[in-house]
Amino acid sequence: MPTLDFKGKSFVHAHHLSVPFRELVVDAKKSLPAKGEKPSLDDNLIIHGDNLHALKALLPVYAGKVNCIFIDAPYNTGNEGWCYNDNVRSPLMREWLKKSANPVEKEDLERHDKWLCMMWPRIQLLRELLADDGVIFASIDDNEGHRLRDTLDEVFGEDCFIATVLWQKRTSPESRLQLGAAHDFIHVYSKRPNPGRIKKLTLTEEQVESFANPDNDPRGDWVSSDFTAQGYRPNQMYEIKTPLGKPYEPPPGRCWGNIESEFKKLRADGRMWFGVKGDARPRVKTYLSEGDGISCWTWWPNNEVGTNQESKKELNEILGEAGTFDYPKPLRLLQRIIEIATDKNSIVLDSFAGSGTTAHAVLAQNKRDEGKRKFILVETEDYADKLTAERVRRVIKGYKFEGTQREELLREPLTWTKLKKADELIEKAESFELLDKHRFDRIVKSVEDGDLVVTGETKVTEKVDGLSGSFTFVTLGPEMSLDKLLADGLPTFEALAKYVFFTATGRTLSELPKQKAAGFGFIGETDLYRVHLLYQPDKKWLQSNDAALTEKLVDEIVAANTGKKKLLIFGAAKFMSQRELSRLGVDFCQLPYAIHRILGD
Numbered sequence: 001m002p003t004l005d006f007k008g009k010s011f012v013h014a015h016h017l018s019v020p021f022r023e024l025v026v027d028a029k030k031s032l033p034a035k036g037e038k039p040s041l042d043d044n045l046i047i048h049g050d051n052l053h054a055l056k057a058l059l060p061v062y063a064g065k066v067n068c069i070f071i072d073a074p075y076n077t078g079n080e081g082w083c084y085n086d087n088v089r090s091p092l093m094r095e096w097l098k099k100s101a102n103p104v105e106k107e108d109l110e111r112h113d114k115w116l117c118m119m120w121p122r123i124q125l126l127r128e129l130l131a132d133d134g135v136i137f138a139s140i141d142d143n144e145g146h147r148l149r150d151t152l153d154e155v156f157g158e159d160c161f162i163a164t165v166l167w168q169k170r171t172s173p174e175s176r177l178q179l180g181a182a183h184d185f186i187h188v189y190s191k192r193p194n195p196g197r198i199k200k201l202t203l204t205e206e207q208v209e210s211f212a213n214p215d216n217d218p219r220g221d222w223v224s225s226d227f228t229a230q231g232y233r234p235n236q237m238y239e240i241k242t243p244l245g246k247p248y249e250p251p252p253g254r255c256w257g258n259i260e261s262e263f264k265k266l267r268a269d270g271r272m273w274f275g276v277k278g279d280a281r282p283r284v285k286t287y288l289s290e291g292d293g294i295s296c297w298t299w300w301p302n303n304e305v306g307t308n309q310e311s312k313k314e315l316n317e318i319l320g321e322a323g324t325f326d327y328p329k330p331l332r333l334l335q336r337i338i339e340i341a342t343d344k345n346s347i348v349l350d351s352f353a354g355s356g357t358t359a360h361a362v363l364a365q366n367k368r369d370e371g372k373r374k375f376i377l378v379e380t381e382d383y384a385d386k387l388t389a390e391r392v393r394r395v396i397k398g399y400k401f402e403g404t405q406r407e408e409l410l411r412e413p414l415t416w417t418k419l420k421k422a423d424e425l426i427e428k429a430e431s432f433e434l435l436d437k438h439r440f441d442r443i444v445k446s447v448e449d450g451d452l453v454v455t456g457e458t459k460v461t462e463k464v465d466g467l468s469g470s471f472t473f474v475t476l477g478p479e480m481s482l483d484k485l486l487a488d489g490l491p492t493f494e495a496l497a498k499y500v501f502f503t504a505t506g507r508t509l510s511e512l513p514k515q516k517a518a519g520f521g522f523i524g525e526t527d528l529y530r531v532h533l534l535y536q537p538d539k540k541w542l543q544s545n546d547a548a549l550t551e552k553l554v555d556e557i558v559a560a561n562t563g564k565k566k567l568l569i570f571g572a573a574k575f576m577s578q579r580e581l582s583r584l585g586v587d588f589c590q591l592p593y594a595i596h597r598i599l600g601d
């Protein structure tokens with residue numbers, strides 16, 4: 001398969017592996033826990049920090065567990081002010097970055113290389129976080145759309161490409177451009193080929209209204225559709241006689257939609273329709289009660305999922321002045337993604353959170369179907385609290401906003417005859433200023449789609465009910481390099497347990513087992529291993545003999561290992577040789593040198 005090459009690729013190729021782990025630190029003050037609950041890492045999360053580090057920090061608990069990812073990375077337009085500053089440990093890389101411009105500007109000839117260097121390790125980590133049946137949606141425009149597609153092909157594999165959605169982000173062309181873009185792309189990939197997770201869309205109100213029951217069918221309302229298929233299939237070429245005896249053959253170049261025996265079953269079951277009189281071409285019925293929605297496709301027009309303008313207005317209504325943000329995504333766009341790619345218990349991740357639209361959409365969908373979906377957002381900028389989290393707080397609790405109530409007072413098509421009497425028309429429009437001014441804050445005259453329109457506008461304060469929900473606001477702790485952690489201060493038992501379990505088994509440790517209290521330091525197991533950690537965040541204890549692995553403790557650990565799994569024991573010291581331990585199926589894993597410094601070795 002051809003692959004994309006870019007400056008820095010060899011250095012960032014495995015960078016995600018060397019990014020240090022960090023602890024997720026709860027900020028209780030900025031969190032909004034459920035009533036009577038404490039902020040917890042098990043809740044919805046808003047993480048303030050660089051997503052490279054946040055995604056790494058999520059791995060121990062969320063690797064392979066996220067069902068739906070949406071990313072809306074900087075599009076690299078040259079005007080966004082994003083910087084490439086990942087700490088890739090390579091002198092060549094550092095030399096390159098020292099010489100080049102940051103923030104990345106349009107004139108920067110290496111801006112595409114830098115963008116790819118930024119995206120590569122993040123996409124690697126996102127893939128690790130995705131569940132086997134998970135799906136990622138990556139929004140982008142022409143600046144990097146093709147390069148992002150190549151990158152996703154390389155990281156996820158071509159066979160995991162599902163489709164590229166075209167989202168119609170505008171309703172009319174941008175006049176200053178010769179050929180302005182009407183759409184953005186949303187590349188959709190799955191973790192494994194053919195995951196089958198993309199669900200059908202529920203019918204809109206308008207679609208539901210097109211169902212009716214003109215023949216009092218006991219199955220209720222239905223719509224009919226053509227009963228033919230393209231092409232020539234010999235066993236689907238037969239004559240159909242209507243109830244009034246009128247014969248029909250399939251039209252040229254087509255055959256019937258099913259073989260004759262199936263058609264007969266449908267007809268006997270009252271599922272065929274021959275028009276009100278009973279002599280029309282056969283059509284097949286689809287019942288509202290039996291439908292499971294309509295299949296989604298890659299054209300997402302603005303009347304279905306909103307525009308850039310709509311999303312700005314949405315954010316403004318929720319946050320007022322504080323809601324100034326370039327290009328938030330419309331709520332309806334994210335709701336569509338949540339609808340087709342999640343179920344009621346899914347975990348949804350957005351690592352370029354911006355104004356928090358993804359969290360809003362998750363909460364809205366949970367409200368709609370009483371789901372328990374969980375969101376995890378990551379935002380690096382300082383507005384993670386005042387914008388990202390604040391939007392989520394307001395939509396959870398409900399908010400008031402200043403809206404405009406409109407009443408149409410006049411609509412006149414601007415025909416040539418009317419334009420010839422323009423004075424009369426203007427007078428008529430202006431008369432509303434005099435007659436109705438007292439009823440409105442202002443009278444607006446405009447021309448819309450060839451009509452002269454006069455509207456009365458009144459400012460009103462509206463209240464939007466809360467969607468309910470909760471979240472925990474989180475920051476990133478210092479590097480969880482063990483050496484560093486022990487030198488700077490001791491990590492909690494739980495943090496170290498998650499770290500050692502993940503590094504030893506590559507699996508996540510969601511919760512510590514109750515046995516920890518029994519004192520064997522058992523932290524979890526996989527199909528192959530049982531893992532123990534002999535540790536307390538206490539220098540004195542670590543210096544004492546209690547911290548060392550003794551024969552007695554090994555006997556107890558071995559006795560508890562009824563499944564005869566390989567035993568991994570992390571500790572500061574041991575009073576037995578590895579040879580003896582190996583005989584008992586135990587691998588002793590030394591906590592690092594810093595421990596010995598503490599112990600005074």
Ligand SMILES: C[S@@+](CC[C@H](N)C(=O)[O-])C[C@H]1O[C@@H](n2cnc3c(N)ncnc32)[C@H](O)[C@@H]1O
Pocket residue numbers: 049050051052072073074075082327328329330351352353354355356357358378379380381
């Ligand atoms: C295009 S905006 C996303 C808008 C969002 N979809 C919405 O609806 O509001 C991209 C966001 O990603 C954030 N971002 C950029 N680099 C990041 C990084 N390395 N880690 C976390 N967030 C980052 C930016 O600060 C910005 O808020």
